[in-house]
Amino acid sequence: MSEEPQEFNQAPDEGPEEFFFDSETEFFQEINEEDFADADFGEDYDEEDWSALEAALGIEQDPHLREDLCTVAIVGRPNVGKSTLVNRFIGRREAVVEDFPGVTRDRISYLADWGGKRFWVQDTGGWDPNVKGIHAAIARQAEMAMDTADVIIMVVDTKVGITETDAVMAKMLQRATVPVILVANKFDSDNQYADMAEFYALGLGDPWPVSAQHGRGGADVLDQVLSSFPEKPRASSIVEGPRRVALVGKPNVGKSSLLNKISGEDRSVVDNVAGTTVDPVDSLVQLDQQLWRFVDTAGLRKKVKQAQGHEYYASLRTRGAIDSAEICIFMIDASEPVSEQDQRVLGMILDAGKALVLVFNKWDLMDEDRRWELDRELDLQLAHIPWVKRVNISAKTGRALQKIEPFMIEALESWDKRVTTGQLNTWLRATIAQNPPPMKGGRVPRVLFATQASTRPPVIVLFTTGFLDAGYRRYLERKFREQFGFEGSPVKIAVRVRERRSKR
DSSP states (O other): OOOOOOOOSSOOTTOGGGEEEETTTTEEEEOOGGGSOOOOOOTTOOHHHHHHHHHHTTOOOOSSEEEOOOEEEEEOSTTSSHHHHHHHHHTSOOSOOOSSTTOOOSOEEEEEEETTEEEEEEEOOOOOSSOOTHHHHHHHHHHHHHHHOSEEEEEEETTTOOOHHHHHHHHHHTTOSSOEEEEEEOOOSGGGGGGGGGGGGGSSSSOEEOBTTTTBTHHHHHHHHHHHOOSSOSSOEEEEOSEEEEEEOSTTSSHHHHHHHHHTSOOSOOOSSTTOOOSOEEEEEEOSSOEEEEEEOOOOOSOGGGOOTHHHHHHHHHHHHHHHOSEEEEEEETTSOOOHHHHHHHHHHHHHTOEEEEEEEOGGGOOHHHHHHHHHHHHHHSTTOTTSEEEEOBTTTTBTGGGHHHHHHHHHHHHHOOOOHHHHHHHHHHHHHHSOOOOBTTBOOOEEEEEEEETTTTEEEEEESSOOOHHHHHHHHHHHHHHHOOTTSOOEEEEEEOOOOOOO
């Protein structure tokens, strides 16, 4: 029979190494050393052994933040107000909206929050069973959204009533395995209640009267959406972690084709008509080495300020995608001359200070004469970015796509790289001794010291006694890259002139 624990709140005189405090009984208990094995600190472990141990203990080293989020797909025929309803649900103007059909073309997912619960709202293009070409591709994107959603919202137009397309879609949704909510949009007046009765003929239950433009009835629909969510969504979502890659270029260079090819699915609508993509399309793509978040953007036209309607707002979304990305894949049509429009897009990327990979697409259309012309164009028009890695690909055939990811990783490592102040000043002394700065006002400005002020992009600040002209700063940048690399990343050389102290 074991002895009763001693009733005291402090360890006995025998020493704390022989007793431990039991939080349940609130008494010190005697330690039996035979219950413990010898200490093992893993002196002989390698990385595989540590990984196996972590797996055995249930420790997962996932660099990406996963979250179980449900998805709501907003579907319906063209021009019933789906994108306006999406903007109302997410509480911001994110989806491009214009008062004519066919503006939205891809499946676009936006993160929403209602009543403290986060979920995805998926905007889709207008669905129609009797269309061909680009409109058929848009309809397929809407069907994919219906197949993967946890809740489907079908939007109809109260002012128009039931159309043949509405009836065909409702019949298809009656066989859906997930809840379907019928929303009658453009309900702007109580006088329209009589018009609601015909929507019961769709066989999808009670229609919810909503005015997406004025915000009427949206809260009631969101409450119904939350109550319709399953306990566990169809798939977990990665909401943070993968690095953002923006596919940028002028219209019709093959950005959507590249995204579809590397992702292995028809993620973006592709057509020969320039300007097919309007909204930025996010896609998680697992390449050979890591997971990436690719953003397919609308092509930037030559005169953005003169663009009107959805083209103007698409250009704004593209600028926002560049600003939020970490690395840009700048695509150029290799079969056409490098244009002023390409230069303007490149300037926008450089101004944003993003890591960069240069991709020449449509290489399958090249011949020997065009290759010779392209080399001359590169020497004349792209000579100011010798630090950018170049890949010649064909998004249509898949040529050389595997070369893109190593260049992306190298560019991002340079973008994140930091040089210590000691290394920087050792390099600076040797560089200035080899070629001092030119005289200004009869005096040679002295460079006192240098430091790297920031990363993403790297910014080198030079503290001097006088201004350094642009030519000498370009010389310093060139010598800096020869010493430290920084392939694929812009480097900014900033000068801070020390003010001369006034004599008393």
